[in-house]
Amino acid sequence: MAEKDLDKFITGDGVDTEREKWIGQHIGYRYDVNLVPDLEKMTPFLKTYIDTMGWKDLNWLEDVHMGYEEGKPAVFDRNINGWVQVPSDIHLPDNQQDRDMIARELLIKFQMSPKHPMVDLNRAYSKF
Amino acid sequence: MAQLKHRDSHDLGMHTEQLAGRTQQTFFDPAAEENFLYPGAFEVDFNKVAEIDAAELSITDVNLRIRELMKQGHGTINVKNPGAKHSLGVGILNRLNLNFEGSLGYFGCGLIDGPNVRISGRVGWSCAENMMAGTVVIEKNAGSTFGAAMRGGDLVCKGDAGSRVGIDQKGGTIIVGGRVGMNSGFMMQRGRMVILGDSGPNLGDSMYDGTIYIAGKYESLGVDAVVGEMTDTDVKWLTHKLAMYGLEAPNGIENITKIISGKQLWNYDNLEPMEKKLVL
Numbered sequence: 385m386a387e388k389d390l391d392k393f394i395t396g397d398g399v400d401t402e403r404e405k406w407i408g409q410h411i412g413y414r415y416d417v418n419l420v421p422d423l424e425k426m427t428p429f430l431k432t433y434i435d436t437m438g439w440k441d442l443n444w445l446e447d448v449h450m451g452y453e454e455g456k457p458a459v460f461d462r463n464i465n466g467w468v469q470v471p472s473d474i475h476l477p478d479n480q481q482d483r484d485m486i487a488r489e490l491l492i493k494f495q496m497s498p499k500h501p502m503v504d505l506n507r508a509y510s511k512f
Numbered sequence: 513m514a515q516l517k518h519r520d521s522h523d524l525g526m527h528t529e530q531l532a533g534r535t536q537q538t539f540f541d542p543a544a545e546e547n548f549l550y551p552g553a554f555e556v557d558f559n560k561v562a563e564i565d566a567a568e569l570s571i572t573d574v575n576l577r578i579r580e581l582m583k584q585g586h587g588t589i590n591v592k593n594p595g596a597k598h599s600l601g602v603g604i605l606n607r608l609n610l611n612f613e614g615s616l617g618y619f620g621c622g623l624i625d626g627p628n629v630r631i632s633g634r635v636g637w638s639c640a641e642n643m644m645a646g647t648v649v650i651e652k653n654a655g656s657t658f659g660a661a662m663r664g665g666d667l668v669c670k671g672d673a674g675s676r677v678g679i680d681q682k683g684g685t686i687i688v689g690g691r692v693g694m695n696s697g698f699m700m701q702r703g704r705m706v707i708l709g710d711s712g713p714n715l716g717d718s719m720y721d722g723t724i725y726i727a728g729k730y731e732s733l734g735v736d737a738v739v740g741e742m743t744d745t746d747v748k749w750l751t752h753k754l755a756m757y758g759l760e761a762p763n764g765i766e767n768i769t770k771i772i773s774g775k776q777l778w779n780y781d782n783l784e785p786m787e788k789k790l791v792l
Contacts, residue, residue, distance in 0.1 A: 411778050417702045418723050418772065420749035429546065436548040437607050437646075438558060438628050440756050444645035444664030447683035447703060462644075462663065471542055496547045503551050 390480060393452035415449045415480070422481045429489050448491055450476075450483035459487040461494060464501050468494050550625075553606050556587035566600070567593035574600055582606055596636065601629060618655075621648050624665075637674075640667045643684060649757065656693065659686045662703065668757050675712065678705050681722060689759055697724050697771070698734065706750065708761055716771045720778070724771040725750060727761040733771065740772035 392398055398410035421442055434442065451458055453467040457476060461468050470476075470490060477483055494500060549555075562581045566574045574591065578601065581589055588609040594600055598617035601610055601624070608627040612620075615633030625644035634652040641660040649668045656674035659667045664684040675693030678686045683703040694712035697705055700719040710728035717734020724737075725746070733739075750765050761768055 412775070413702075413721065417721050418704075420704070420745055422745060422748070423752065432546065433548045437626060438609065439647065441752065443647070443666060444684065446685065447664055474542065490542055492548065493542060493544055496550060497541065497544055498551045499541070500551065506552060 390478065390483075394455055394457065397455075413451075415451045417447070417449065419449065419480060419484070421446055421484060425481045425485050427485050427489055429492075430485065433492055442488065445488040445491075448484065448488045450480065450487040457483070457487075459491045459494075461491060463495060549607065550605060553626075554582040554585070556582055556585050556606065556608060558587035558607075558609055560586045561588040561590065562586040563590045563592065565592045566595060566597065571597050571599050575602060578604065578610070582608060594633075596633075598636070601627075615652075624648070634671075635669075639669075640665075643667060653690070654688075658688070659684070662686065664703075666753075666757075668759075670757075670759070672709065677707075678703070681705065685753065687753070687757060687759065691728070694731075695734070697722070697737070700724070700773075706753070708754075708759060716773075718777060719771075719773045721773050721775075725768045726771065727763060727768050730769075730771075736774045736777045737771050738774040740770040742766075742768065742770050746770065 393414045398414060399405055399408070404411055423441060430442065448459060451460055451467070453469065457470040458467040459470065468491070474486065564574060564577050569577070578589055590611045590613065592613050594612045594614045594616055596615045596617045599619045599622070600612070600616050601621040602619065603623045604627045605625040606627060610627050610629045612631045616631055616635045616639065618636040618638060619641060620635050620639045621629050622638065622641045624640065624646050627646045629646065629648045631650045635650050635654045637655040638657045638660050639650065639654055640648045640662060641657065643659065643662045643665050645665045647666045651670050653671035654669040654673040656676055657679055658669060658673045658677045659681060661680045661682060662678060662684045663682045666685045666687070668687045670689040672690035673688045673692050675695055676698055677688060677692045677696040678700060679698045681697070681700045681703045685704045685706065687706045689708050691709035692707050692711050695714045695717055696711055697716040697719055700716060700722040702722045704722065705724045707724065707726040707728065711726055711730040713731040714734040715726070715730045716724050716737030719737055747765055750768065754760060
């Protein structure tokens with residue numbers, strides 16, 4: 385997905401092709417899932433996280449990107465199979481690599497929070 | 513969900529709403545204190561080392577022993593004599609260095625989320641299936657369905673791997689230092705696969721998305737798999753990733769072929785019969 389399309393799903397619905405217009409929805413992912421990360425853009429928070437885990441790069445976070453839900457920037461949390469919208473007071477940089485780093489940082493904060501829905505589910509259903 | 517009725521999540525709407533973005537934002541505090549571990553994860557120290565001799569232990573005993581040692585704060589665990597037992601090192605949701613001195617059987621290190629695993633021998637079918645995060649490095653060869661349905665992390669086999677490597681891969685990076693068998697990357701949905709040797713037939717068959725990088729030759733591409741264009745970011749990423757694991761592309765990274773989805777199968781169910789014939 386080219387840089388010029390960066391705000392495509394914020395400013396519009398992303399319905400472009402004849403096929404998409406016919407079925408009324410965008411086909412495929414709303415961001416470039418194949419975009420590999422530029423490690424030079426890694427934030428200090430993410431550096432501390434990967435050091436803590438004993439990794440040398442972003443590891444599973446390579447698959448985390450800033451996506452868009454209901455016309456708003458959001459990050460997908462695989463642990464709840466749902467989108468987490470980015471708080472509106474966070475400024476979005478003008479390139480996808482920097483946006484992805486923000487998404488990764490927010491997702492870590494969300495997943496590790498004691499308020500994450502999995503904490504309740506774990507309490508209710510865990511076997512060990 | 514009856515047990516959730518008197519919990520916070522019930523008050524926040526989990527009982528009636530889908531887990532969608534708008535709901536989740538109420539849980540989210542971007543200014544929260546830095547915390548890098550899952551709630552409930554064991555606090556371990558990588559410098560605290562323990563050893564398990566698996567020769568006389570059952571599979572369940574080995575896995576429970578690993579858990580017990582993590583609970584005691586051991587961050588590095590060496591397992592001796594794994595004896596190619598099946599399902600060793602599965603379901604570990606913690607930071608940990610786990611070393612197997614020997615080979616594993618079927619389904620080794622499946623469903624892991626976080627640990628760094630090193631296996632000095634070989635692995636059987638479906639190693640690291642459904643892996644979520646962490647690293648798994650195998651020094652020798654791997655069986656079929658290596659990294660099946662993998663979702664994240666790095667899975668590295670320094671030798672050859674069998675057929676259907678990364679079948680249904682949903683994320684993460686699979687690196688094979690040698691050759692891979694037929695139907696590798698079958699129904700891949702996202703993630704990256706790096707093959708430094710040759711591939712059998714039908715590479716990337718029916719892949720929905722994701723990227724396959726192959727340094728050697730492929731016997732044939734599968735349906736809807738096409739050659740893509742390498743970018744500078746790809747080269748930079750591959751250089752870094754291969755160096756991390758002490759691997760090299762035999763003919764140089766610039767000569768690696770990139771395979772991506774042709775995306776002709778997208779929305780396949782909505783195609784007209786004639787269109788379906790044209791795609792296939």
